[in-house]
Amino acid sequence: MKLITVVDYGLGNILSVQRAFEYLGCKVQLVQKGEGISFESPVIIPGVGAFPEAMNRLSVNGLTVPLGEAAKNQVPILGICLGMQLLFSRGTEHQECPGLDLLDGSVEKMKTITSVSDRQTLPSIGWKKMEVSTTPNDPPFVKEIKNRRFYFVHSFRVSNVDQKMIKAWYLRNDEKIPALIIKDKIFGAQFHPEKSGKDGLEFLQSFVEWT
Amino acid sequence: MLKRSVRMIARLDVKNENVINTIQLEGLRVVGSPNSLATKYYHDGIDEILLIDQVASLYQRGHLLDLTKQFADNVFIPITAGGGIGSVDEARSLLRAGADKVAVNTQAIKNPNLISDLANEFGTQCIVASIQAKSTSENDWEAFTDGGRERTGVDAVQWAKQAAELGAGELLITSIDRDGTRKGFDVDLMAKISSIVSVPVIASGGFGKPDDAKSIFENTYCEAIAIADFLHMSRGSVPEVKEALINSGLDFRD
Numbered sequence A: 001m002k003l004i005t006v007v008d009y010g011l012g013n014i015l016s017v018q019r020a021f022e023y024l025g026c027k028v029q030l031v032q033k034g035e036g037i038s039f040e041s042p043v044i045i046p047g048v049g050a051f052p053e054a055m056n057r058l059s060v061n062g063l064t065v066p067l068g069e070a071a072k073n074q075v076p077i078l079g080i081c082l083g084m085q086l087l088f089s090r091g092t093e094h095q096e097c098p099g100l101d102l103l104d105g106s107v108e109k110m111k112t113i114t115s116v117s118d119r120q121t122l123p124s125i126g127w128k129k130m131e132v133s134t135t136p137n138d139p140p141f142v143k144e145i146k147n148r149r150f151y152f153v154h155s156f157r158v159s160n161v162d163q164k165m166i167k168a169w170y171l172r173n174d175e176k177i178p179a180l181i182i183k184d185k186i187f188g189a190q191f192h193p194e195k196s197g198k199d200g201l202e203f204l205q206s207f208v209e210w211t
Numbered sequence B: 001m002l003k004r005s006v007r008m009i010a011r012l013d014v015k016n017e018n019v020i021n022t023i024q025l026e027g028l029r030v031v032g033s034p035n036s037l038a039t040k041y042y043h044d045g046i047d048e049i050l051l052i053d054q055v056a057s058l059y060q061r062g063h064l065l066d067l068t069k070q071f072a073d074n075v076f077i078p079i080t081a082g083g084g085i086g087s088v089d090e091a092r093s094l095l096r097a098g099a100d101k102v103a104v105n106t107q108a109i110k111n112p113n114l115i116s117d118l119a120n121e122f123g124t125q126c127i128v129a130s131i132q133a134k135s136t137s138e139n140d141w142e143a144f145t146d147g148g149r150e151r152t153g154v155d156a157v158q159w160a161k162q163a164a165e166l167g168a169g170e171l172l173i174t175s176i177d178r179d180g181t182r183k184g185f186d187v188d189l190m191a192k193i194s195s196i197v198s199v200p201v202i203a204s205g206g207f208g209k210p211d212d213a214k215s216i217f218e219n220t221y222c223e224a225i226a227i228a229d230f231l232h233m234s235r236g237s238v239p240e241v242k243e244a245l246i247n248s249g250l251d252f253r254d
Helices: A014-023 A051-060 A064-072 A082-086 A197-210 B034-044 B062-074 B088-096 B106-110 B113-122 B156-166 B187-196 B211-219 B238-243
Strands: A003-007 A027-031 A043-045 A077-080 A106-109 A124-129 A149-154 A156-159 A166-172 A175-183 A186-189 B007-015 B018-023 B026-032 B048-053 B079-082 B101-104 B127-137 B140-145 B150-155 B170-175 B201-204 B224-227
Touching: A003 A014, A014 A027, A014 A197, A014 B062, A043 A064, A043 A082, A051 A064, A051 A082, A064 A077, A077 A082, A082 A156, A082 A186, A124 A166, A124 B007, A149 A197, A156 A175, B007 B034, B007 B062, B007 B201, B007 B238, B018 B034, B026 B034, B034 B048, B034 B062, B034 B238, B048 B062, B062 B079, B062 B088, B079 B127, B088 B101, B088 B113, B101 B106, B101 B113, B106 B113, B106 B140, B106 B150, B113 B127, B113 B156, B127 B156, B140 B156, B150 B156, B156 B170, B156 B187, B170 B187, B170 B224, B187 B201, B187 B211, B211 B224
Parallel strands: A003 A027, A003 A043, A043 A077, A077 A186, B007 B048, B007 B224, B048 B079, B079 B101, B101 B127, B127 B170, B170 B201, B201 B224
Antiparallel strands: A106 A156, A124 A149, A166 A175, A175 A186, B007 B018, B018 B026, B127 B140, B140 B150
């Protein structure tokens, strides 16, 4: 039975992430403190909430350094939603705040648009199909995203990122919103695979199988 | 131009351990177990589940946590839960029990800062301001609380705008007049509110036939609809509702 580590820093719907992996037959270990991060199993960083609060909690619980060490040691890390955003260099919610800095880039608020023809609300919520750009070396779960829908609910997006890292995105008017980011063994999903029904569960299954 | 994304939400109003059907928010028949209905709708392709404990303002709310936890075992789509939530701690318990979003109504009207407190703690995407509105004249609606029982004297449309400004990430607008009548949504109410806020609006109350979905999206900026008795009473299915949106120019999960 595959062991999955889920970082529980008190923000977001941890139970759903846990149940999704358990549904797939994995054993889930919830870790609240840095000492719990080993190099033995893939690490999932979930999260819904505010960037500065999240970084504060990760820091207070001694999680930031071990996560950096895990990344250096090629432990697969999957950040979901806010968890993906935290992987980057800095966030701009409320105030400028450093992130885990495992990936270069920043996190910025998207804009609302109130004109009649191009109206866009925030948070950006919906089951979106993504555009996918893969290379032969990519894990199968990248290609498998095509034509499936995944659930998004977010007001912030990742920006200033090396385009090569962006494997999937969705369009919000003219803006390409990064949805799946990969660099080495660090993965970020802006969508919620644990909330995307059967397609989401299959994505997680494929991720687990690949790691 | 991109198509607008819209969502179909199954609304379960519960009293103790049962889903009830309401007409103008008066609870009537017991129609089934929340978990079995939610699971069925999940497998039928519904986009989200809304779980509201209608009597939580009057009585205790332990059931809401239990039900939410049950859903987390087999329903892998977003769950919004609410009923009597009045503090950050109560919201935290609900989120940790498996809810993705928390809906607040009564306590938020009594203390509007609840919305901003919750948004600051959990993020706007976790907070749904639930507003029950009853028409008082042709273009005015009053907000009600406590499961539609108590008048507030507050203008529902203005309150909706304020709730969004305070940090609600979504507005769930229920027409008390239309609830349970199957006569279609209160399009005027929904059009008014959805045009003055820049957060997603969910229309609730009155869904009677699949065409009501098309009509609300065509005539308002609503991004989601809540469907209750149409599903609970098996008058139709989730696929039938979605079928009505084919060729509508809308983006939805089929």
